[in-house]
Amino acid sequence: MESPQIPARRTFEPNASLVLVGIRGSGKRSLGFLAATALKRRFITEEHYFKEVTGVSRLEYLKVHGNQQFHSRYIDVLQSMLDNHRTDCVIECGLGSFTRIVQDRLREYSKKNPIIHLVRDIDEIQQQMPGMDEQSVDLLRKGDPLHRTCSDFEFYNLKDRSRVNGDDGSAEPRSAAASFKLQEVKEDLARFVRFVLGVDVNHSSYASPFELLETPPELRSFTHAILVRSSDLIDDTVNLQELESGGDAIELCVDLCQPDMHTVISKQVAVLRRNARIPVILSVDTSSTSLNRTDLTAFYIGILEHGLRLAVEYLVVDLGQDDFHLEKVIRSRGHTKIIGQRIFESSSRFSWNSEECLDVYSRAEKLGCQIVRLLRVAKSRDENTAVVEFTSKIRALPGNHPPLIAYNIGPLGRTSQVFNSILTNVTHKAITRQAISECDPQITSQDAIKALFQSYVLDPLHFYILGANVTYSLSPFMHNGAYQACGMGHKYRIPESPSLAVLDEFRRDPNFGGSSVVQPWRVELYHKLAAKSRHAEAIGAINTIMPLRGTPEGEMYSLQEQANRRNQAGPVLGWYGENTDWIGIMTCLNRHLSPRNAISAKTTGLVIGAGGMARSAIYAMLRLGCRKIFIYNRTLSRAQDVANHFNSWASSQVASAEVVRVLRSTQDDWPEDASPPTLVVSGVPADPDREEPPANFEMPLPWLGSPTGGVIIELAYKPLDTSLLQQMRRFRNSTGRSWALSDGLENVIEQGIAQFELMTGRKAPRRLMALEVLRNYEDENGRLNEKTIQARLDGVFS
Incomplete structure (x- = not known):
């Protein structure tokens, strides 16, 4: 395997x-557009720039001037394209990259x-270009x-998985239209380019000490890395769908040496990233290889260098x-963190209390490792x-030092694995x-967490939902199912007394863990908080409270310490408030937004309603980069208050x-100074259980002028098939415009997943939580059938 000379820095x-x-067909044009959209940059294609400089296309120039002059001019233009666009651009470099100059x-x-090399399966390229002859394919294969x-x-460039959608009132996680085919690669690529450039590395846009993405796993308590071997993936002994929970990172151990191993690893890393959605650790196990020492070292270092090319997190x-x-x-690590590792065999003369172990740790630190694993x-x-005792000795060292991973392996070491x-x-x-x-590990994350609860290191806590009418809430099913799947001893309940007086009971309960908050107390409880996230402050409403604990003497811990003490009981001294509604809405908008409707300066959003959910919807749109948002509400003064806020x-x-601007009437035409909306969120009630009558809102036809369609997010889910969704299906069928529709259950699931991770600090079992919601949902039409449930799961999680 030929490896490039490793650069001095990344x-x-x-x-x-x-x-x-x-190579041709690798996706430079489409992925370049997606990368530029994710980074909010100008996208420059080689073809467009050549025509801009010469006045004619490359083919036209070749016909007029001949091959030799075209080649010379082409190289000059390409170099000019690079030199003149050093910042704030994404640049597509064409076939000239095959030439030495x-x-x-x-x-x-x-x-x-x-410089990012895009790789794609050659068979997929052939399927995309059926007219390509074998000689051309062979040239591409050799030249790449x-x-x-x-x-x-x-x-x-991993192929997107197919999506199945229906027009019968069921959820529609993805549109089958061509413009939606790049949804998954869009998400993969956005994370990749941001990591490469150091944008938001180890810093979540949520900016909360309780948010999982905010704090890397080496700085949280009792985190786990799922170990998957390259041979596991090749032998197809891994159910990739299930990897979405059960760990805080995923470690790919390269244990094979075969032809084109670099491309194999590239694909395996891409597959794990897409399915697990957690940081990737890359390691190498050469114990089964038969290479001589020199070749083995070259192979080993080559794999490490390739891991840095893939921008793995560790x-x-x-x-x-x-x-x-x-x-x-x-x-040359760039933003990748280096884990310096030493494995002591059972026959080793080193023991945990020997000075040699401390020397190994010190050497790793001097080399510049960010983490040490012994x-x-x-x-x-x-x-x-x-x-x-060894771990305590390292922690007692004065000053700042790399985090230590230290435990025993093998059957007799399982106790230390639990408590590492x-x-x-x-x-x-x-x-x-x-x-x-x-x-090889012999315990699961669930085993380890369960053992921590059984040994009283972690405590079973009580979680609730607060609201005026929560008897039909799906949250208990969703959260309790997740607790069980993760090995946690918590319980989530609906309080017997639906009033804010129950807060006094929560304060007296040292095992209170947190509560969901729904109408009508999202705003009222906001004013009773000792601390809140900046997102809750921006929205002016919450949907989650968590206990702020302290010492028996009444000294409150810092917010970072509060986050580290989740899943542990203690005196409750106050409340912390957060809002995960906006996260759920933003996730749904992102999921359904087609590349054609990518957020730009012209993008317009529309929010229906003026309650707490409408506030969250506006904030979600602002976080996505939309700067033109309209709000409509039957009570004009409430809409104006939200706009002013x-x-x-x-x-x-x-x-x-x-x-934010207010629309006064549904009888008015859409404002002439704004593009028709492509982001629409309806937060008005359609719930027959509420005291107020259902809104039964439908979009005025003059407001549906977007030629590329857009996204409609319906937040109401009682009934599930609202008047708005019915109307939009009819409109979509009659016009052929690509409107993606999302009903209220999808948002319930997404905000609940975010809420579970916020309150427990554990990675949510997303698919299981969705399944609990779908199986237990019931309205006047009854429960969802198994076929519909499976279609919904496959649409979002397959």
């Missing part, structure tokens, strides 16, 4: 332009700008590896390697006590292969004086 200015290279130019360019020599990153390096190779890798094959259970605080390797029920070595907030936050 860090760039956040506004550095990035360049996409790859352009490759040399790209290597020079990569010193300040990231050259791109690894002039790029510093690699992105595997890379494990063997501290048994010499400093020269390790320093070279660490120096493992030892246990010969007796006494060694589980010894590793705790960060990134313990675990197995998963989705992996059907049996353990093949002492290093967000315009005041926006003037200091997003440098815009007026982001």
Whole structure:
């Protein structure tokens, strides 16, 4: 396997332009557009720039001037394109990247700008281009590896999975229209390019100490990494769908050496990222290879270098390697964190209380490792006590030092695996292969969490839902199912007394864990908080309260300490407020938004209603980058209050004086100075259980002028098939416009998932929580049938 010479660095200015290279059919044009949209940048294609400079297309220039002059002019234009667009652009580089002169130019360019090599399965390219002959395919196959020599990153363009949708009132997670086919790769690529550029690395846009994405797993308590081997994926012994929960990271262990291993790893990393949606750790196990020492070292370092090209979040390096190779890798890590690892065999003379263990840790720190992982094959259970003492010794060192992962492996080491605080390797029920070595984990995350509850390290807590009418709430089914799946001893209930007086009971209960909050108390409770997230402040309403604990002497812990003490009982001194409604709405909007309707300066949003959910919808649109939002409500004064609230907030936050405008009547035409809306969220009640009559809102036809359709999010789910959704299906069928529809259950699921992770600090079992909601939902039409339930699950999670 030929590996490119590793660059001296992989860090760039956040506004550095990035360049996409790859063979024909790899997706440079479509992915370039998606990357530019995600980064809110200008997208420059080689074809368009050539015509801009010369006045004619490349084909026309070739016909007039001949091959030699075209080639010379083409190279000049391409170099000009690169030189004149160093910042704030995404650049598509065409077939010139096959030439030596352009490759040399790209290597020079990569010193300040990231070059990303797009890789795609050659069979998929052939299917996309059925007229391509075998000779052309062979040239592409042989030429593509050259791109690894002039790029510093690699992105595997994994095919989107197909979606099935119905027009019978069931949920429609994705549209089958062509413009929606790139949804999954859009999400994959957005995370990839942001990581490459260091945008939001280790910093969630949610900006809450309780949000999982805010704090990396090595800084949280009792986090786990699911270990998957390359051979597992090749042998198809992993149920990929189930990997979406059961760990805080996923470790791909490369345990094979076969032809084109780099491309195999690229695809495997892409597959795991798409299915697990958690950080990737890449490690290498060379124990089963038969290479000689020199070739083995070259293979090992080549895999590490390739892991950095894939921008994995964590890379494990063997501290048994010499400093020269390790320093070279660490120096070029970019934003990847290096885990320095040493595994002590059972025959090793080293023990946890020997000075040599401390020396290994110190060496890893001096090399520049961000995390140190020391493992030892246990010969007796006494060694589980010894590793705790060693860990305490490291924590007692003065100053700041890399986090330590230290535990015993093998059957006798399971106790230390349970009590190791960060990134313990675990197995998963989705992996059907049996353990093949002492290093393979033998417990799951569920096993470990259950053991922590049984040993009283973690405490069973009480969770509730507060609201005037919550008897039909689906939250207990969703949360209790998740607690059980994760091995947690918590219980989620509906209070017997539906009043705010129950807060006094919560304050006296040291095992109170948190509560969902629904109407009519989203705003009232907002004013009773000791602390709140900046999102709750911006929205002016909450849907979640959590206890703020302190010492028996009444000293309240810091918010970061509060987050670390989730799942532990203690005195309740106050309340912390958060809002996950906006996260659910934003997730649904993102999921259904087609590339054709990507957020731009012209994008317009429309929110129906003026309650707490409408506030969350406006905030979600603002977070997505929409700066023109209209609000309509039957009571004009309430709509104006909401508009005033967000315009005041926006003037200091997003440098815009007026982001929300009020529509006075459904009889009015759409304003001429704004594009028709492509983001529509209805937050008006359609619930027959409420005292007020259902709104039965329908969109005025003059407001549906978007030629590319858009997204309609209906937040009401009693009944599920509202008047608005019925109307939009009829409109879509009669006009052929690509409106994606999302009913209220989808948002219930998404905000509930966010709420579970917020209150417990654990990765939510998304599919299971969705299944609990769908199986227990019932309205005047009865329960959903199994076929509909499966279609919905497949639509969102398959």
